[in-house]
Amino acid sequence: MQSVLHPILTFLYPPQCYHCQLPQESHQHLLCKDCLGLLQLSNVKLGRIATAFELDGPGASLLHRLRKKGSEHIAEALASFLLMRWDSLKWPMPDMITYVPSPWLRCLDRGFTPSLLLAKYTSRLFDRPLYSLLHSNYHLAQVNLSHARRKELPLNCFSLKKNQNLQGKVILLIDDLIGTRTTMNQCIEALSSGFPKAVYGLTVCGAID
């Protein structure tokens, strides 16, 4: 069946590099050789928050695709870069992995949560359990609010779920993309209310400095 379907699929969806869009020979590769050569881990880090890639380049293109389509194989590939970045940071081995939750309406609209997909594969690579520890108290309607109205909202858009035992644990918090440090800081603050030993935040791309 596979051998019959493959030429049809290749005809309908010719393989392309997810960064430069040039045609490729196989669907197996996410990036062409040239773009693969451009893939470089970022060295952006601020305290216990770090990113794997800069905001542009092939890494960002893969993330863009993940956020659009929710592709499992891209999530798996990006999780391996998160692991490499974590290794370069010399952070301690986490006891548990968690992720930045999306507003539930956005999850419903997309049908997937990019940060959860990444955290799932990161948890497998680390061989550490994945927990959903945070609630998002943020609603999509808030996106269009003026700066002044936003200031009236509760200070933290995230809260720790009930009955979580985080005491003395090292937690690795995964996000796909951070626009500002606020989201990551608010999640770390919410997790800290459970008295973990430490929380480290790792994102594929983002502006944290």
Ligand SMILES: [Zn+2]
């Ligand atoms: Zn390319």
